[in-house]
Amino acid sequence: MQIITVAIQKGGTGKTTTAAALVQAAAHKGRSCLAIDLDPQGNLSYTLAADTGKPGSFDLLEGTPPAALIQHKAGFDIIPASWNLSTVTSGKGSARRLQKAIAPLKGKYDLIVIDTPPTAGELQYNALQAATGLIIPLQADVYNLQSLYQITDTARQIQQTNPELQILGFVLTQYDRRSTLSRQMQETIQQQAEAMGVPYLGAIRAAVAVKEAAALQRSLFEYAPKSKPAADYMEIYNAITGQEG
Numbered sequence: 493m494q495i496i497t498v499a500i501q502k503g504g505t506g507k508t509t510t511a512a513a514l515v516q517a518a519a520h521k522g523r524s525c526l527a528i529d530l531d532p533q534g535n536l537s538y539t540l541a542a543d544t545g546k547p548g549s550f551d552l553l554e555g556t557p558p559a560a561l562i563q564h565k566a567g568f569d570i571i572p573a574s575w576n577l578s579t580v581t582s583g584k585g586s587a588r589r590l591q592k593a594i595a596p597l598k599g600k601y602d603l604i605v606i607d608t609p610p611t612a613g614e615l616q617y618n619a620l621q622a623a624t625g626l627i628i629p630l631q632a633d634v635y636n637l638q639s640l641y642q643i644t645d646t647a648r649q650i651q652q653t654n655p656e657l658q659i660l661g662f663v664l665t666q667y668d669r670r671s672t673l674s675r676q677m678q679e680t681i682q683q684q685a686e687a688m689g690v691p692y693l694g695a696i697r698a699a700v701a702v703k704e705a706a707a708l709q710r711s712l713f714e715y716a717p718k719s720k721p722a723a724d725y726m727e728i729y730n731a732i733t734g735q736e737g
Contacts, residue, residue, distance in 0.1 A: 497623035502639040506665030517729035519567030534573035542572035550574035590618040632677040661691035
């Protein structure tokens, strides 16, 4: 069972969009998948049409069995965000809460995808401690390069207590290949990432279909199956899960 955390210490990078696309790709391919929304903003929960009025990931961290929190959707399951996630505090051993909480789910799913807040802190640490893989969504600009350093450093620290965590790589989102600056920044980020041992997974070409599908709470692979982002995200899903196209 793969447990993939999507994380970056910066907002607006396509983090939630990437997490949702991985869940939807798994569902499209007929694989069993669970989404866990650890971001108090609850954007993944909205995109995947979960009911945030019911107990969710806060309760999971507080010891409620996951089976009591899982909402079943068409093709996947989800534990939604809770408004009180922002009140979660740290303490001795507290970064292992999610890891312990989802232990009963071992072997039940092919894939678990965890969305996180766009900041370092207890929720992000829990997601990394529980994960077997990290995907880093970035945009092709200099500020995102700084964020790449930050999340990579955080992941390296977590690897000391979670040796199963692999940095699967980074994804460039909302990418415009026509832009000279974007191409130059892609090259720069790739070079810096390679020096840090962070693989380049690919680029998601910009298209309005991504925002439209999210707004309508539709799977990208059903709403716009022939769109460029759908093809790009499916290619990345296949690469990280070892499935054929």
